Amino acid sequence: MNLLNPVKQPNDFFATNNFLMKSIKKSPRNRTITLSKIELEKYSKRLLDLKEKASVRDVINKTIHQDLFKAADLLPGNFVDLLIIDPPYNLSRTFNTNSFKERSVDDYAAWIESFIIKLRRILKTNASIYFCGDWHTSISIPLILQKYFIIQNRITWEREKGRGAKRNWKNSSEDIWFCTVSKKFIFNTKQVKLNRKVIAPYRDSNGKPKDWQSSKKGNFRLTHPSNIWNDISIPFWSMPENTEHSTQKPEKLLAKIILASSKKGQVVLDPFLGSGTTSVVAKKLGRKYVGVESDRYYACLAEKRLDLAEKDKSIQGYEFGVFWERNTMPVSIKTTRNKQKGQQS
Ligand SMILES: C[S@@+](CC[C@H](N)C(=O)[O-])C[C@H]1O[C@@H](n2cnc3c(N)ncnc32)[C@H](O)[C@@H]1O
Secondary structure (H helix, E strand, O other): OOOEOOOOOOHHHHHHHHHOOOOOOOOOOOOOEOOHHHHHHHHOOOOEEEOOOOOHHHOOOOEEEEOOHHHHHHHHOOOOOEEEEEEEEEEEEEOOOOEOOOOOOOHHHHHHHHHHHHHHHOEEEEEEEEEEEOHHHHHHHHHHHHHHHHHEEEEEEEEEOOOOOOOOOOEEEEEEEEEEOOOOOOOOOOHEEEEOOOOOOEOOOOOOEOOOOOOOOOOEEEEOOOOOEEOOOOOOOOOOOOOOOOOOOHHHHHHHHHHOOOOOOOOOEEOOOOHHHHHHHHHOOOOOOOOOOHHHHHHHHHHHHHHHHHHHHOEEOOOOOEEEEOOOOHHHHHHHHHHHHHOOO
């Protein structure tokens, strides 16, 4: 029974792919991951196209190139520990060969509900769910999530980049809604502490640091993770994780979610995989992964990044088991890391 078909290439695919059509001259410092026509052919062969109900074994550590609304009904039940959802936000936008049309708040809510209903079935009873949005889609998201899950928190990510507006506040934040299926769930606080530079290094009467550590690398305090995240920049062209996907999430952001809400060996699923950030970080952190993406070029970018993760497991901003505040990582650590990378490549 041929349940999992390798995806076939439509004849006109190469002609219609926006990225392949553009031949961009990259500056030497531009590390953006792209795909050649040959790579696109190579990685396309690894993608799955589900034709009938799949088993866990069929889909584990795979990228499914399919419309989520078709794939969701064919995924196994009760197998996902962590679901990370980063759907198109409510804006008219093109994702390479896909486009999303802005709709009313009510219609966006109805659209969210139409896939949440399908995805509920694949979750384990102690699973966690993270759902990304902006201020606008956050009007709809919690209204739907609270119908099916227990909302535990809303994380606000200050993502810095955003267009300045003449008659409104610049939009520089995103929301990530954290939910669970039941009251039983895991949360690994210790793994997601943030190493902050100490501004006022108080010492006790014996001259010992008060709640901070003094080291050759500087004075740092390991702080409790809060629901305001301002230590993560969006990927930009000189970063090795950067791809051509216009709404790619940073690996550091996914690392926080995955470390806090899953254990090694557990299954992380992303139904709007894009350039593959969730699967890549899950792999780097020793989790199993499944991704669904309906655009072939993005699905192949995910596969290429998964290949690169075989050799390089580093996550920018997360070093030696600790998250570092932006631009505070000691130069000595960066140098060691860069030397190690040089030896690997
Ligand atoms: C916001 S982006 C996700 C970006 C991703 N988090 C990353 O780091 O690259 C949403 C993605 O969903 C994909 N998409 C939109 N509708 C889809 C559908 N019905 N089924 C599967 N994928 C879809 C788009 O092609 C796009 O790549």
